[in-house]
Amino acid sequence: MLAPEEIKLLQQNICANNSEHAFGKLYMAFMPKMLQFAQSIIKNKELAEEIVSDVFIKIWQYRENLEKIDNLKLYLYISVKNTAINYLARHYRKDVISIDEINIETDAIQYNPEQLLITSEVVNRINTAIKMLPPRCKLIFKLAKEDGLKYNEIAQLLNISVKTIDNQMAIAVKKIAGAISFDLTKGSKPAY
Numbered sequence: 001m002l003a004p005e006e007i008k009l010l011q012q013n014i015c016a017n018n019s020e021h022a023f024g025k026l027y028m029a030f031m032p033k034m035l036q037f038a039q040s041i042i043k044n045k046e047l048a049e050e051i052v053s054d055v056f057i058k059i060w061q062y063r064e065n066l067e068k069i070d071n072l073k074l075y076l077y078i079s080v081k082n083t084a085i086n087y088l089a090r091h092y093r094k095d096v097i098s099i100d101e102i103n104i105e106t107d108a109i110q111y112n113p114e115q116l117l118i119t120s121e122v123v124n125r126i127n128t129a130i131k132m133l134p135p136r137c138k139l140i141f142k143l144a145k146e147d148g149l150k151y152n153e154i155a156q157l158l159n160i161s162v163k164t165i166d167n168q169m170a171i172a173v174k175k176i177a178g179a180i181s182f183d184l185t186k187g188s189k190p191a192y
Helices: 004-017 020-042 045-061 063-068 072-092 120-131 135-146 151-158 162-180
Strands: none
Touching (some): 045 063, 045 072, 072 151, 120 135, 151 162
């Protein structure tokens, strides 16, 4: 994922120079996450691709205003969410979609070299615990931990309070910790 400074530079380059190269870089950086998010709402890969494409087409069409967007990452998430919900409302007469209806798939957790020391059993336990989280909790966990959104950005995106984000993250951490906890009372006692 691009650093905020890199995103700002791309925005400026797209806005000032009509740079297709910068736009392509922006698209490649955000498209996979936006596609996954749209698909979690729409439940259809082809329609999700169309929705994400529509959002990026509008970004390109209105590129002269792109520099005015303070948080492009959040802007893209909100645009994808609104476009997907509008699609559902138009085509399925479904006015409101609940956060609990969004079933998002999480990526496998990425580890740095130090974290690779974790056994595959623990990794499997963590991934299983994440998959077993309630839909809202899993969505919030994914947006915070995998997509790197801040709590206030998630609250804005999902129209919920930061306190709700805190509570859902506490639930996620508790369930994940429970899944990887080991009973240290079994086995031999350490010699002192």
